[in-house]
Amino acid sequence: MLPAPFEYHAPKTMEEALGLLDELGEDAKVLAGGQSLIPLLKLRFASPAHLVDINKIEDLDFLEERDGTLRIGPLFRHKSAERSSLLASRYHVMADAAPQIADPIIRNRGTIAGSVVHADPSGDWGTVLLALDAELVLRSKSGSRTVKARDFFSGPFSTSIQATEILSEIRIPAARPQTGGAYLKLERKVGDFATVAVAVHLQMDDGKVGSAGIGLTAVGPQNIKAERAEAALRGARLDDATIKQAAALAAEAAEPRADHRGSIEYKRNVVRVFTERGLKRAYERARGGG
Amino acid sequence: MGQSITVTVNGEKKSAEVEPRLLLVHFLREKLRLTGTHIGCDTTHCGACTVLVDGTPVKSCTMLAVQADGQEVTTVEALAAGGTLHPIQAAFKQEHGLQCGFCTPGMMLTSVALLQEKPDPTEDEIRWALSGNICRCTGYMNIVKAVKSAAAQMKTSAAVPEAATAATRS
Amino acid sequence: MAVETPLKGNIGDSIKRKEDDRFIRGKGNYLDDVVLPGMLHMSIHRSPFAHAKIKSINTEAAQAVPGVVAVVTGALLAQHKLAWMPTLSGDTQAVLATDKVRFQGQEVACVIATDPYVARDAAALIEVDYEVLPAVVTPQNALKPGAPLIRDEKEGQTNNHIYHWEAGDKAKTDEAFAKADRVVKLDTFYPRCHPSPLETCGIVADINPATGHATLYMTSQAPHAHRTLFAIVAGLPEQNIRIISPDIGGGFGNKVPIYPGYVVATAASLLIGKPVKWVEDRSENLISTGFARDFHMSGEMALSNDGRMLGLRVKLLSDNGAFFADAQPTKFKAGLFHIVTGSYDVAAAHVEADGAYTNKAPGGVAYRCSFRVTEASYLIERLVENAALEMKMDPADIRLKNFIKPEQFPYMSATGFEYDSGDYPRAMQLALDKLGYRELRKEQAEKRKKGELMGIGVASFTEVVGAGPGKHYDIAGLRMFDSAELRVHPTGKAILKLGVKSQGQGHETTFAQIVTEELGIPAADIEVQEGDTDNTPYGLGTYASRSTPVGGAATAMVSRKLRDKAKKIAAHLLEASEADIEFDHGKFFVRGSPSKSKTIQDVAFAAYTDLPDGLEAGLEGVTYYDPPNMTFPFGTYLVVVDIDRGTGQVKVRRMVAVDDCGVRINPMIVEGQIHGGLTEGFGIAFMELITFDEEGNCLGSNFTDYLLPTSWETPKFEMGETVTPSPHHPIGAKGVGESATVGSPAAFVNAVIDAVGHLGIKNIDMPVTSDKVWEALNKVGAAE
Structure with missing residues (x-):
């Protein structure tokens, strides 16, 4: 399997990159980690005329907490998330998800931002961002705009990003004390896409749930934010009944399709089971355990 | 269509005119005739083509040669610095960590990077780190043993760490 | 650093592999190179x-x-x-x-x-x-009247039926079933894998x-x-x-x-x-390219009330794809599937097989298997498991009760195989002890009370490998013998040329060791060459675990041929009668005075420099070996699994593998073969699958969907061995390359069934994926 021909651009600055995208429009694809795009090129499922490689641009590989916001740069790679003590201590859902992305070698090159823009409904990071209520900064030659994660995904491999834009920063509200999260993923083997995965992010307040985020992977045309389940948790004590109710609502929010990974009923059930287990684990962590 | 690139491969600067679509693995195998790097799949699953790019394991079938411009690439051919086997090579032979040999270069390079990061990995850490490299022959048992044995060797032998870093630095 | 090998390389020595030096340096020479x-x-x-x-x-x-x-x-x-x-x-x-x-x-x-x-x-x-x-994607549909004719270009082909084939004694089997107290049935599908x-x-x-x-x-x-x-x-x-x-x-x-x-x-x-x-x-x-399996199997076992197996009846329907391209001996249309009585003393058995064309890739190669032996082993071991379940017997006990006893060998099976040797109870007992089987049964009972699902799977396989004899077995008409040519050079170094061809099995080491054992030339001094038809003697190749049984036997025989000649030369050098010359580990000496000796190297030099009158110069020879029988390796595999009732995920907690492949030439290499085979068996049991949609589109066309186990999910194996030599093989060895892939899938699936059988679940076809397990649990109201 070999890619079809294309022209390659390796701009040294963001401005240069945005200028190229502005000029080339739909004919160009941005190349970050390339771990989804290059296989697509090889299988000739994608044949863009131009590739704009942003890897030569400096200062795009960052993860920092600043002004009450966790900021992630376009070249921040899965492997760095996997090894981040900041994420391990305060952003459990991200720390859980990172080592479950693809396989270790792919994680060395693949980026969080690239994965989010690729918008595979079986992709993990979109779900995590939905649970964390993240915002995405989309930059073009003419300026930048900020989009909520929940407004970003519009279908399989489809988002509100324009061909002239680059996802220049992911912004996540900084974790406060008593925050816990978890990411549970069912995959058939390492390197497989998720059959089902559930992201949970909890903010506890005085023994009650302050806010809750629940995201679902691979059970719909796009990553799903289980908003009714989140609402049911808000302000509630996390007893078994509440957990069961939220899990049932998350399962209802799923829109799985039957395929060789399982039936609709099966996938819905895994959503329910994982939401229950995820909430318990997140709660433990919010209380300083696990 | 051609694009000039200069890649430091196994410590030597290599310049070439390549098509942008040329995969790094083909650059290494076809242009430089470094055939120790193998191809086992089309979809970035098998890891037979794993090389080190600036010291990090990368599947060279999922990176363009033009992307390696200005970077350092290490292949299996550089592991035995000055003709002396790297401890990982010796351990793969000692522990019967290979059969057909096709996955072996990728396995060893991933292992070298693991031991750089974690000089004393547990069995689970080894299995986790190698889970992007598929072996059809060994069932991984002896590969895990080989990595453990190389780790022990690299800790006890004074001369060895030098060779190890030379291999990934070159 | 160098890898030192203190061992000379006799049989039983785990010397390091000679071929590794090029592979670890990236200097192998593969086709694409x-x-x-x-x-x-x-x-x-x-x-x-x-x-x-x-x-x-x-x-x-x-x-x-x-x-x-x-x-x-x-x-x-x-x-x-x-x-x-x-x-x-x-x-x-x-x-x-x-x-x-x-x-x-x-x-x-x-x-x-x-x-x-x-x-x-x-x-x-x-x-x-x-x-x-319209595409035909199942053999059942292919054989329906009016099904689209796939091979319309074939003269006389009016439907999609390829063959009908039978083995065993139908009348005797019917009689056994008529007398049986109980009949246990299992319909199962061994899916297409690659x-x-x-x-x-x-x-x-x-x-x-x-x-x-x-x-x-x-x-x-x-x-x-x-x-x-x-x-x-x-x-x-x-x-x-x-x-x-x-x-x-x-x-x-x-x-x-x-x-x-x-x-x-x-x-x-x-x-x-x-x-x-x-x-x-x-x-x-x-x-x-060549897929494997794709066998629909329907098995029935006749039993007495006390759990004695009386008869076995099997109907097979094989999906051969668009062209009948099975790689197997001509006479046997379903390969050696009739080894289906396995390790058990079953008096009557009958197998009926039919093959059908479908709109799928051709193949029918034996994926690490000796001609459909894997399907047979799977069916009998699954049937025994279900017999135990239905009769409320312990799966180990029912096997022990029905094993062919050590004193029954050579044993003639109901379908016509003469088993060469075996000691099945010994291998099983060793496996049970290593696992701590009885203790684990207690743990399982405790867990079951708490609603937790744990299973212990047992499989005691017997394989048939190492074809010929050439009078029965052929490939495309070519008799299945194999060959070895040995050339001992004047300085005592040797080249061994073989008709088989390694694909990673370590022939360059193992076959050198046979020469070392027979002639005393250190393995390091023996170059093994294969794969070049201009420079090696004719042979049938490496598959169906036949290299050691046939090529290995040829190597031993050609070594002995040269040893006989060397004896004549040694007698000449020692000025003694040939009848008085003895040989031990590379040394020739006159009986009774071992201190006065000539080494094989001395003799090799003399073969070119100092010959007795009338003897041809040189120390070279070639042997074409036609084995008198197949070899029958066996073993017991035990698997412990835990099942997540919420997701259906099966976690293999432990696996014990006891193999008996006769004499082990290089135990390190043998264990490596078993590790690999167990892993492929694990893959087949849980994830490897090529399937098709209704239009015949292949699902599983790359590694995104054709799943191969990684180091992470592959179990850790606990190994054990017994040694029951093959009586007819020159060095007592049996084939081993495929045993583990043949025997292990049933052990894995039996472990799952053992965990859920008490809930009324009697079968889950491979690959046993999480969703299938959960669906089965859900159906009986036992899912979380």
Whole structure:
């Protein structure tokens, strides 16, 4: 399997990159980690005329907490998330998800931002961002705009990003004390896409749930934010009944399709089971355990 | 269509005119005739083509040669610095960590990077780190043993760490 | 650093492998590493449909791409009578489709170009006008009246039925069932899977236009047989064909057949006058080359009330794809499936098999298996498990009760196999002890009270490997013997040339060790050569675990032949009578005075410098070994699993594997073979699957969906061994390469059934995926 021909651009600055995208429009694809795009090129499922490689641009590989916001740069790679003590201590859902992305070698090159823009409904990071209520900064030659994660995904491999834009920063509200999260993923083997995965992010307040985020992977045309389940948790004590109710609502929010990974009923059930287990684990962590 | 690139491969600067679509693995195998790097799949699953790019394991079938411009690439051919086997090579032979040999270069390079990061990995850490490299022959048992044995060797032998870093630095 | 080996390499020594030195340095020489001057590259255009009539093929756009040298179609091949080729089962297979395509991925046209990227670009530009026909994707549907006829080009073929075949005694079996207290039944499907060696298949065909000599570098497990078949298919004089099978990156049966790509590349090289390389990509490998299994099995076991097995009845329906291309001995249409009585003393058995054409890739290769033995072993071990379940007996106890007893060997099975040797209770007892079986049963009972699902799977397999004898077993008419040629040089170093061909099994080490044992030449001094038909004696190749049973026996016999000659020379050197010369570990001496001796090296030198009168010079010989019987390796595998009731995930907690493959030549290598086989068995049991949708589209066409186990999910294996030598093999060895893949799938599945059987779940077909387990639990109200 070999890619079809294309022209390659390796701009040294963001401005240069945005200028190229502005000029080339739909004919160009941005190349970050390339771990989804290059296989697509090889299988000739994608044949863009131009590739704009942003890897030569400096200062795009960052993860920092600043002004009450966790900021992630376009070249921040899965492997760095996997090894981040900041994420391990305060952003459990991200720390859980990172080592479950693809396989270790792919994680060395693949980026969080690239994965989010690729918008595979079986992709993990979109779900995590939905649970964390993240915002995405989309930059073009003419300026930048900020989009909520929940407004970003519009279908399989489809988002509100324009061909002239680059996802220049992911912004996540900084974790406060008593925050816990978890990411549970069912995959058939390492390197497989998720059959089902559930992201949970909890903010506890005085023994009650302050806010809750629940995201679902691979059970719909796009990553799903289980908003009714989140609402049911808000302000509630996390007893078994509440957990069961939220899990049932998350399962209802799923829109799985039957395929060789399982039936609709099966996938819905895994959503329910994982939401229950995820909430318990997140709660433990919010209380300083696990 | 051609694009000039200069890649430091196994410590030597290599310049070439390549098509942008040329995969790094083909650059290494076809242009430089470094055939120790193998191809086992089309979809970035098998890891037979794993090389080190600036010291990090990368599947060279999922990176363009033009992307390696200005970077350092290490292949299996550089592991035995000055003709002396790297401890990982010796351990793969000692522990019967290979059969057909096709996955072996990728396995060893991933292992070298693991031991750089974690000089004393547990069995689970080894299995986790190698889970992007598929072996059809060994069932991984002896590969895990080989990595453990190389780790022990690299800790006890004074001369060895030098060779190890030379291999990934070159 | 160097790896020292203090051992000389006698049988039983785990010396390090001689072949490793090149592999660990990246200096192996695999097919894709072969580059010849002026070499062109081939890419294949394949059918997107499972069944369609070809109305026209337009190659103009492809031909116009700069760098394209030729486009080959079936019509062009037909002019040279090469559009069809024979299969290993006596059927025919299209090289390039002329009339219609019969499976998705079938070869339709080939582009030959100066660069592989250009060949690929041009292949995508070939336009084929198809008239899509209804696809037949199951053998059951294929055999229904009125099913679309797949092989309409075959004279006299009026339906999709390929063969009917029977083994055993039907009347006697019916009688046993009539007398039985109980009958246990199991319908199960052993799904299509694929050997998927990490290296795909390929060829570099180099035909010299001036001399007509063809040098074919091929990923071939059977280079000599392939040379003969090429001579027949391509009409080339056999002395002009040289097949070189270089280092092979795994085979597992995938590299036994001759594929259309090989034939087209050879034809193209002949027509163009330049070398042509074709290397499959992974998708091509999975969708078009030799698959394995795809057997629908219906088994019945007759039992007495106390759990004695009285009879076995099996009906098989095999899905052979569009061309009957099983690689197996001619007489046996369902391979050696009739080994299905396994490790048990069953007085009566009968097997009935039918094969059907479907719109799927052809193949029927034995994926790490000796001709359908895997399917047989799986069926009997699953049936025994279900018998235990239904009769509320312990799965280990029912086996112990029914095993063929050690004193019954040689044992004639109800279907006509003469088992050479075995001690089944000993292997099982060792496995049970290693696992702590009875303790784990207690733990299981405790867990069950708490609603937790834990299972212990048992499988006690017996395999049949090492074909011939040649009077019964052949491949495409060629008798299944094998060969060894040994040349001892004047300085006492040796070259051993074999008719078999390693794909990673370690022949360069193991076979040297046989010579070491027989002649005393250290293994380090013996070069083992294989794979080049010009430079090795004729042999049938490496598959079906036959290298050690047959090629290994040939090696021992040729060594003994040279030892006999060496004795004459030693007598001459020691000035004694030949009858008084004794030999021990490389030394010849006069009986009673071992201090006065000549080494094999002394004798080798004398063979070229100081011979007795009347003796031919040299110390070289060749042996073609026709085994008197097959060998019957066996063992017991135990698996412990825990099941998540919420997701259906099965976690293999432990696995104990006790194998008996007779005498182990290099125990390290033998264990390595077993590790690999267990892992492939694990893959088959839980994840490896090639399946199709209703239109015949292949699902599982790359590693995204054809799942191979990684280091993470693969269990850790606890190994054990017993040694029951084969009485007829010169050194008592049996084949071992495939035992673990044959025996382990049933152990894994039995563990799952053992965990859920009490809930009323009696079967889950492979691959046992999480969703299937959960669905089964859900159906009986036991899921979380």
